[in-house]
Amino acid sequence: MGLFSEKIDLNLPESEISYYSNFLKTENASAYFKILKSKVPWQQDKIKVFGKTYDQPRLTALYGNNDKAYSYSNIVMRPHEFTPELLQIKSFVEKEAEMEFSTCLLNYYRNGKDSNGWHADDEKELGQNPVIASISLGAERIFHLRNKKDKLLKHKIVLEHGSLLLMAGETQHKWHHKIAKTSKNIGERINLTFRIIK
Ligand SMILES: O=C(O)CCC(=O)C(=O)O
Numbered sequence: 001m002g003l004f005s006e007k008i009d010l011n012l013p014e015s016e017i018s019y020y021s022n023f024l025k026t027e028n029a030s031a032y033f034k035i036l037k038s039k040v041p042w043q044q045d046k047i048k049v050f051g052k053t054y055d056q057p058r059l060t061a062l063y064g065n066n067d068k069a070y071s072y073s074n075i076v077m078r079p080h081e082f083t084p085e086l087l088q089i090k091s092f093v094e095k096e097a098e099m100e101f102s103t104c105l106l107n108y109y110r111n112g113k114d115s116n117g118w119h120a121d122d123e124k125e126l127g128q129n130p131v132i133a134s135i136s137l138g139a140e141r142i143f144h145l146r147n148k149k150d151k152l153l154k155h156k157i158v159l160e161h162g163s164l165l166l167m168a169g170e171t172q173h174k175w176h177h178k179i180a181k182t183s184k185n186i187g188e189r190i191n192l193t194f195r196i197i198k
């Protein structure tokens with residue numbers, strides 16, 4: 001893990017969110033990016049919006065230590081077996097979060113046009129008050145948070161290469177989050193979100 005990793009608590013109401021820049025050393029983060037980009041069987045899912053079918057604006061993959069599927073927005077994902085690199089990252093994250101995860105959902109944002117719309121990770125198979133641990137590799141993207149009840153209550157944070165974002169407590173019940181599209185000419189990004197699927 002990075003020598004200068006520093007924990008920042010976001011201190012937003014109705015949430016428990018902390019951010020660690022340089023959670024992974026830059027060179028390790030770059031090596032993970034490269035190997036995951038080439039090794040992961042990235043899949044293109046379809047989403048349905050008002051009855052029309054579109055390509056989801058990013059590629060994804062699911063890894064898990066059980067065979068439990070993960071379903072969200074009409075997509076059912078089946079897990080692959082963890083690879084050595086993912087198990088290594090998982091163990092770093094577990095040490096910081098002081099808990100074990102069963103599953104990792106990976107997102108591959110090919111450029112600034114790829115995105116992840118407003119949502120909460122509140123599916124019932126994630127359990128009550130799920131802890132979500134999110135590692136960012138590659139291009140920086142802005143992570144937007146918006147309170148579900150008070151939509152004027154918003155926050156944003158830049159997710160840097162090698163960073164860790166931890167969301168816990170009632171965050172998923174009270175807040176939505178998204179990765180917005182950007183017209184900036186930016187590179188690719190891989191995101192890993194560790195979860196427990198029951
Ligand atoms: O790419 C990110 O940082 C967020 C991913 C996310 O919210 C999700 O997969 O549920």
Ligand SMILES: [Fe+2]
Binds near residue numbers: 119121
């Ligand atoms: Fe999410």
